[in-house]
Structure formats: C-alpha cells, structure tokens
Amino acid sequence: MRSSEPRHHQRKRAREGEVGTESGDVELPPQLPQEKKGSACQSPPHSRAPPSPEKRTNSCAGEGDSDCVFVPAPSTSCGGGTSGGGGPHQERKLKQATLVSFGLINDASLFRKEIADRDAQIDELRERLSSMESRVAEAESALAASEAQLSQVALRAEHYQRVLREEMLRTARQAKSDARRALHQKHFELGQIAMWHSSGREVWVEGNRPKELIMQLEELSSRRDEVEELKKAAEKRVRQLLRSSDEDSMTPELQNALMESQEAMQLYTSEFAALGSSIQAVKQRQLELDHEKKAFLKEIRRVSDEDASEFMAVLAIGQGQRYVLMQLLGKGGFSEVWKAFDLQDARYVACKIHRVQREWSAQTRLHYRRHADRELAIMRTLQHPHLTRLYDEFEHGEAMFVSVMEYSQGADLDTHLKRYGCMREMEARLILLQVVSALRYLAAQEQPIIHYDLKPANILFHSSNASSLEIKITDFGLSKLIQSRDGPHDNPTIELTSQGTGTYWYLPPECFDTVATPRISNKVDVWSCGIIFYQMLFGRRPFAEGESQRRIWQDKLIVSSARTLRFPDTPRVSQEAKDLIQKCLEYHPSDRYDVHQLSQDPYLQRTSRRSTRSERPSSSLLPPSLPSSALAPTSVAEGKGDAVT
Missing domain, CATH: 1.10.510.10 (Transferase(Phosphotransferase) domain 1)
Known part of the structure; x- marks a missing residue:
C-alpha cells in the first residue's frame, strides 16, 4: 500500500535525498526482463543476479539509503500465482546497483528528479482535466438549456407562422371582397360596360359623377353665353352714351346712364371671366375623372381575369404553402403575376406563374421553357438596387413553374x-x-x-x-x-x-x-x-x-x-x-x-x-x-x- 503522506512532502523529501520505504517506490519499467508465459522461472541474462529477499530487506532497511529505490513486485509468479504470497500490490526493493545492472538508470538523483517532475506534470494535467471536465459539464448544461429554449422558440415560431398564415388568408379574402364591392359602387359613380342590343357591341354607359360634370359644364357654358351677350350689350350701350356725350352737353341723366352702363359692363366682364375659370376647373375635373375611369376599367379587367383564374381557389403555393396568394396583378398570354405574402421571410413578393399549354407541340414547349429558363438564369445573377431581384423558383404541378420576384408597390x-x-x-x-x-x-x-x-x-x-x-x-x-x-x-x-x-x-x-x-x-x-x-x-x-x-x-x-x-x-x-x-x-x-x-x-x-x-x-x-x-x-x-x- 502507498503512504498516505501528502505528495508534495514526498517530492520535497525526494529532492533532499530522503526517499523512504514507501515514497520512493516505483514500478519497474517495461524494459525489465520479463519471464515467458508457460515456462520455468529463469534468471535474467545478466552477469549479476538480484539479491535474495532477505538480503534486500536487510540492505534497504535504512530510510536514507541513497543506493536503494523501490519498485513494485510483479503481480504474478512464473507459475501464474502471486510471488511471495504478497498479491498484486506487493512491492519489492532493488538497490541502485541492481537497476544499474539492468541498464535502467545511471544516477539515482536524476531518477528522483525525473519522478518529481513527472508528478508535477501529472498534477497539473489532472487540474487542467478537472477544469475542462467542469467546463464541459457547464457547456453541456448550457447546451441542454439552449436546446430546450430553441425547442420552445421553434414551437412558438410555428404557432406564429400558423397564426400569420390564417391572418394573411383572411386579409386576402377581405381584399378580394372589398375590391368587388368597390367596383360595384364605382359602377354607379363612374359608369359601366353595357351591351348594345342592336349591334351586340360593348358600350360605355356614364355614371353619376361624369353626368354631374357634364350638367355643370352645360350650365356654366349656357350662363357664360348669356353673360357674354349682356356684356356685349353693355359695351354697346356705353359706346352709344359716349358718342351722345360728345355731340351734346353731358346732362345729369346722361351721366347717370353712362355710369350705370359702365358698371354693368364691368360686372358682366368679371362674371364672364369667373365663368371661364369655372368651366376650366370642370374640364380639369373631367380630365381627372377620365384617368380615374381608365384605372377603373383596368381594375374591371383585373378582377375579371382574377375570377377566371384557376388560382382564385388556391390559397397558397410553394413548399409548405409558403406563399399566400393575395391578388392577381396582371395576366399575359402564358403567365399570371400574383401579389403574394412570403410567410418565411415576412414580406410581399410577386409570383409569376408560367403555364406550359398542354396543346403545344414538344418543340414549342421546349422553346418556351428555354426562353423562361434564360430569363431566370439572368435574373439569378443580378444584385443591384435598381434591378428586380429573383428570390425563388419552383415547379407547380406538371405543366407550371413559378418564379418569385421582388415586389414593387408603385405603378410603372x-x-x-x-x-x-x-x-x-x-x-x-x-x-x-x-x-x-x-x-x-x-x-x-x-x-x-x-x-x-x-x-x-x-x-x-x-x-x-x-x-x-x-x-x-x-x-x-x-x-x-x-x-x-x-x-x-x-x-x-x-x-x-x-x-x-x-x-x-x-x-x-x-x-x-x-x-x-x-x-x-x-x-x-x-x-x-x-x-x-x-x-x-x-x-x-x-x-x-x-x-x-x-x-x-x-x-x-x-x-x-x-x-x-x-x-x-x-x-x-x-x-x-x-x-x-x-x-x-x-x-x-x-x-x-x-x-x-x-x-x-x-x-x-x-x-x-x-x-x-x-x-x-x-x-x-x-x-x-x-x-x-x-x-x-x-x-x-x-x-x-x-x-x-
């Protein structure tokens, strides 16, 4: 058994050359000759055999014997049993001369110094290992806490995304309903497209606001014509009175008549100018209303195309229903562009849905797909603040593919x-x-x-x-x-x-x-x-x-x-x-x-x-x-x- 004396005391005694009976014990290194298994015990092939146990005990009895070091005895004898009956923990002592005879060491003091240095390194490594084990335990604990927190965040994010999807779907349905309600209201305000019975052609029927402006313009124009006639009459009357005043002396009656005519002429002139300004204002309102009607007609076509689209009944597209379709933006010959909401990145995007017609020939399909792929290949490389960016692309069904692009809120x-x-x-x-x-x-x-x-x-x-x-x-x-x-x-x-x-x-x-x-x-x-x-x-x-x-x-x-x-x-x-x-x-x-x-x-x-x-x-x-x-x-x-x- 090893001594219970503290290791630092042992190292101190070793440095002072006071290796005791227990503290200086070392195990034989692997270079010592070992006995072969299954054969009889043989003496080591050296010129000098190890001394007998009795002699070793007597010669190493002194604690301060510098020629003596301690090594543990082999755990087994040549016959497979324990040597000397001491078991695997029995230790034996060898004199310095014996270790020298085996070629293991040349100087006991160097050996003791090396042992002390190795012990110090072992202690340092044990301290570092203990510190690292403590840090690993703390990191594992923090990792477990982070994983638990991440799991909660993932569940919360999934819940938020589910709520967001429902909210955006509700918003999309409400927007579509509001658009149709607004169209119905504007039919009365701006007008509507009607079918002319005799020719079967579509004609535009004016609504209330254009009719009101037309009536105002007619009234203002009629009043301006009247005022113009009155103004001309007043001017003629003034000229006549001025001629009369030149021929005859100006009487008080003539002077009063001239003043009244001049006053009337100025009033009519002022009213005529005001009516002209009012007519110009009405015409400007008519011009603005014409632009509003054009936008209204464009919205009618958009809503009509949206109602006819097969995606009107599709709530969302993409992997995991990522893109919620909000409204149709425009329709071309072979594609539709929808405003959509990206649930993953929380932003509005434009989804261009390309359709490959089933009745096309194989060559036409190949040409169209190459054309679209070239456009996507070009957009895929573009990163500039004034160029529309391509975010995503994916297949939708067997005959359609979708390109997801940056969305601009303004007009062109x-x-x-x-x-x-x-x-x-x-x-x-x-x-x-x-x-x-x-x-x-x-x-x-x-x-x-x-x-x-x-x-x-x-x-x-x-x-x-x-x-x-x-x-x-x-x-x-x-x-x-x-x-x-x-x-x-x-x-x-x-x-x-x-x-x-x-x-x-x-x-x-x-x-x-x-x-x-x-x-x-x-x-x-x-x-x-x-x-x-x-x-x-x-x-x-x-x-x-x-x-x-x-x-x-x-x-x-x-x-x-x-x-x-x-x-x-x-x-x-x-x-x-x-x-x-x-x-x-x-x-x-x-x-x-x-x-x-x-x-x-x-x-x-x-x-x-x-x-x-x-x-x-x-x-x-x-x-x-x-x-x-x-x-x-x-x-x-x-x-x-x-x-x-």
Missing part, C-alpha cells in the same frame, strides 16, 4: 406619364441616373447583358409614395447574354436572331435591318434611354408617335424618321439635356454613346446647378470611376403582367 413609369403627361427635368434626370446605373452594372458583367426591352412599362416605382422616385427595372424576357468580352470597358456585340420582337418605339434603326443579320450591343439600351428621357421631358416619343406596332414594322417608320431629331419649344429644357438625348439617338451605332460613355456624360456627372430649370444642386449618382463590384444590391408592380410583343 408608363402609367405615370399617361396620367401626368411629362415630368420636371430634375425628376426625369434622377430617373435616368438610376436607369444608367443599372445598365452600367449589366454591361460590366463577365458576360455582358443587353436588356433589349427597356421602356417605361418596364420601369417600376418601388414605393407607392408619390414623393419617392426610386425605380426598379424588370422583365428580362428578351434580354441578350453576350458570351465573351475583351475588356472591362469594351463594347462586345452579338447577332440579333430574334428580329420582330420588342417594343418598336424604343428600338434603334439597326434592329429593323431585314437584309442582313445585324450585330447589336448595349447601344440598343442607350437608344432606349434617349427615347425614354425625351418622353419624360416632352410627354411624347420622338419617332412614330401615334403609330401602331404593325405599321412601324411594315413601313420601317423608325428607319425613315430617326435621321432627324426635333425638340418641341415647350416645355423648356436645358441644352445639356438636349445634347445628351442627341448623343443617345445618333442614327449610326458608331456615332452613338455606349453605356460607359453615357454614364460619363457631363450632364449626368455634374454636381451643381447649371442651366437646368427648376433643378436643385445634387450629388451625382454615378462617380466617374465606379467599378462594377462597388454597385451593391439592395419587381413587379401592381397591374403588370407579360409584355405584349
């Missing part, structure tokens, strides 16, 4: 221009800056992208707040992906193999070349920027305004009219803005700006007011040397479906 630029006609130059420049920033990002990609269908209908206001002009560019269905480029600021080209697509008012002349296959670059988008900027400033497009898509293509109206660019006299626009438009609308692509050159134009780069009317000083949104990697990221608008081409 086309609706805004139809409503207000034109914009102030300051506002138009701000929108152009954002468009050019997005185009520069597209052109700076490793595989440059040409949007090809840039137009006001594809520029969305991200917020419904009228004071916010933040925009998002959407609809990459016709975009072109250029496979290679020579440098960061080169202008790579690609063959235009899809002639006849796009919106013709916004395409440059080279896109109408039917003799040879033209090569296009991002200068196509620059031309579109010039058309859009012109339209924002002057309220009309510079070429083929009022013409149909069919006639523009058949008669090549863009090719014939785009050589001459004219600017209206009103509204007044700065010369710098006109110069920029001219650079964007150069007939020959070689003379036209590319996207990089457009972004460097002084009109877009300036940071102080020059000659632009009503424009305040503002910082440039496009620094002169902004790398594409610095354009950090951050939609589909209401009423927007597929583009009609």
Whole structure:
C-alpha cells in the first residue's frame, strides 16, 4: 500500500535525498526482463543476479539509503500465482546497483528528479482535466438549456407562422371582397360596360359623377353665353352714351346712364371671366375623372381575369404553402403575376406563374421553357438596387413553374406619364441616373447583358409614395447574354436572331435591318434611354408617335424618321439635356454613346446647378470611376403582367 503522506512532502523529501520505504517506490519499467508465459522461472541474462529477499530487506532497511529505490513486485509468479504470497500490490526493493545492472538508470538523483517532475506534470494535467471536465459539464448544461429554449422558440415560431398564415388568408379574402364591392359602387359613380342590343357591341354607359360634370359644364357654358351677350350689350350701350356725350352737353341723366352702363359692363366682364375659370376647373375635373375611369376599367379587367383564374381557389403555393396568394396583378398570354405574402421571410413578393399549354407541340414547349429558363438564369445573377431581384423558383404541378420576384408597390413609369403627361427635368434626370446605373452594372458583367426591352412599362416605382422616385427595372424576357468580352470597358456585340420582337418605339434603326443579320450591343439600351428621357421631358416619343406596332414594322417608320431629331419649344429644357438625348439617338451605332460613355456624360456627372430649370444642386449618382463590384444590391408592380410583343 502507498503512504498516505501528502505528495508534495514526498517530492520535497525526494529532492533532499530522503526517499523512504514507501515514497520512493516505483514500478519497474517495461524494459525489465520479463519471464515467458508457460515456462520455468529463469534468471535474467545478466552477469549479476538480484539479491535474495532477505538480503534486500536487510540492505534497504535504512530510510536514507541513497543506493536503494523501490519498485513494485510483479503481480504474478512464473507459475501464474502471486510471488511471495504478497498479491498484486506487493512491492519489492532493488538497490541502485541492481537497476544499474539492468541498464535502467545511471544516477539515482536524476531518477528522483525525473519522478518529481513527472508528478508535477501529472498534477497539473489532472487540474487542467478537472477544469475542462467542469467546463464541459457547464457547456453541456448550457447546451441542454439552449436546446430546450430553441425547442420552445421553434414551437412558438410555428404557432406564429400558423397564426400569420390564417391572418394573411383572411386579409386576402377581405381584399378580394372589398375590391368587388368597390367596383360595384364605382359602377354607379363612374359608369359601366353595357351591351348594345342592336349591334351586340360593348358600350360605355356614364355614371353619376361624369353626368354631374357634364350638367355643370352645360350650365356654366349656357350662363357664360348669356353673360357674354349682356356684356356685349353693355359695351354697346356705353359706346352709344359716349358718342351722345360728345355731340351734346353731358346732362345729369346722361351721366347717370353712362355710369350705370359702365358698371354693368364691368360686372358682366368679371362674371364672364369667373365663368371661364369655372368651366376650366370642370374640364380639369373631367380630365381627372377620365384617368380615374381608365384605372377603373383596368381594375374591371383585373378582377375579371382574377375570377377566371384557376388560382382564385388556391390559397397558397410553394413548399409548405409558403406563399399566400393575395391578388392577381396582371395576366399575359402564358403567365399570371400574383401579389403574394412570403410567410418565411415576412414580406410581399410577386409570383409569376408560367403555364406550359398542354396543346403545344414538344418543340414549342421546349422553346418556351428555354426562353423562361434564360430569363431566370439572368435574373439569378443580378444584385443591384435598381434591378428586380429573383428570390425563388419552383415547379407547380406538371405543366407550371413559378418564379418569385421582388415586389414593387408603385405603378410603372408608363402609367405615370399617361396620367401626368411629362415630368420636371430634375425628376426625369434622377430617373435616368438610376436607369444608367443599372445598365452600367449589366454591361460590366463577365458576360455582358443587353436588356433589349427597356421602356417605361418596364420601369417600376418601388414605393407607392408619390414623393419617392426610386425605380426598379424588370422583365428580362428578351434580354441578350453576350458570351465573351475583351475588356472591362469594351463594347462586345452579338447577332440579333430574334428580329420582330420588342417594343418598336424604343428600338434603334439597326434592329429593323431585314437584309442582313445585324450585330447589336448595349447601344440598343442607350437608344432606349434617349427615347425614354425625351418622353419624360416632352410627354411624347420622338419617332412614330401615334403609330401602331404593325405599321412601324411594315413601313420601317423608325428607319425613315430617326435621321432627324426635333425638340418641341415647350416645355423648356436645358441644352445639356438636349445634347445628351442627341448623343443617345445618333442614327449610326458608331456615332452613338455606349453605356460607359453615357454614364460619363457631363450632364449626368455634374454636381451643381447649371442651366437646368427648376433643378436643385445634387450629388451625382454615378462617380466617374465606379467599378462594377462597388454597385451593391439592395419587381413587379401592381397591374403588370407579360409584355405584349
């Protein structure tokens, strides 16, 4: 048995050379000769045999014997029993000379020092192990508590999501009901579509508000005509009285009559002017009502399409019913766009549901799917604050797939221009800056992208707040992906193999070349920027305004009219803005700006007011040397479906 004396006392005595009967005992290292199993006991093959137990006891009796160390006796004898009858815990003592004879140590003091050092290391490791075990126990306890808390949070989150789903479903049902109730009410206020019995054609029947304005306008016009006649009569009477006063002397009666006639003439003149102002106000209200009726007709078509959609009865789509369908935004030939609520990320999104028609041929299906996959592949890589982001995509049934995109609350630029006609130059420049920033990002990609269908209908206001002009560019269905480029600021080209697509008012002349296959670059988008900027400033497009898509293509109206660019006299626009438009609308692509050159134009780069009317000083949104990697990221608008081409 080992001594119960504290270990640090043992180490102290060992350093002083006072190894006792118990404290200096060590186990024989594995280098000691061992006896083979199953054979008779043999003496170790050394020149000197170990002394007998009696001699060992007598020679090591002294506690301070420096030539003596203690090792535990082997636990078993050669015959399998315990040696000396002491059992496995029996210890034996060997003199220093015996260990030296086995070649184990040369100096007992070094051996004792090593033992002390090892004991100190063992104690330190035990303390560290104890500390680590304590920390592990604490960590396991904290982990168990965290897991329990996480389980509670997961249950609570699942409950909240379930409640949120029910609430959003209730909101969606209420919104659909409110929309139909509002339509019913507006039928009486604005009018409705009725069937003309004799011809079977649909006709518009005016509602109460337009009728009231028509009646007010008729009354005001009638009264103005009366006042005009009275004013003319009063003027004639004044002229007659003035002639009479020249011929004869002015009598008091004549003077009073002249004063009364002049007073009446002034009253009629004032009333005539007031009636004119009232008539103009009524006409302005009629104009606003016309815009309201157009929006009402658009809502009628939307609700009608929503009622006819098979998704009217579908509450939610996606994995785990993630997207709650709120309302139909728009419908195209082969797709529907729904406003939806993302239960996982708690945000509104736009779900574009693509439908592959069953009656299509295999080739048509393959072509449509490739077209849609190319659009999604392009959007998947885009991370820019003025480009609509793609969040998710998944299959729905056997013949449909869904792309989930960023949702914009505002209307598109086309609706805004139809409503207000034109914009102030300051506002138009701000929108152009954002468009050019997005185009520069597209052109700076490793595989440059040409949007090809840039137009006001594809520029969305991200917020419904009228004071916010933040925009998002959407609809990459016709975009072109250029496979290679020579440098960061080169202008790579690609063959235009899809002639006849796009919106013709916004395409440059080279896109109408039917003799040879033209090569296009991002200068196509620059031309579109010039058309859009012109339209924002002057309220009309510079070429083929009022013409149909069919006639523009058949008669090549863009090719014939785009050589001459004219600017209206009103509204007044700065010369710098006109110069920029001219650079964007150069007939020959070689003379036209590319996207990089457009972004460097002084009109877009300036940071102080020059000659632009009503424009305040503002910082440039496009620094002169902004790398594409610095354009950090951050939609589909209401009423927007597929583009009609």
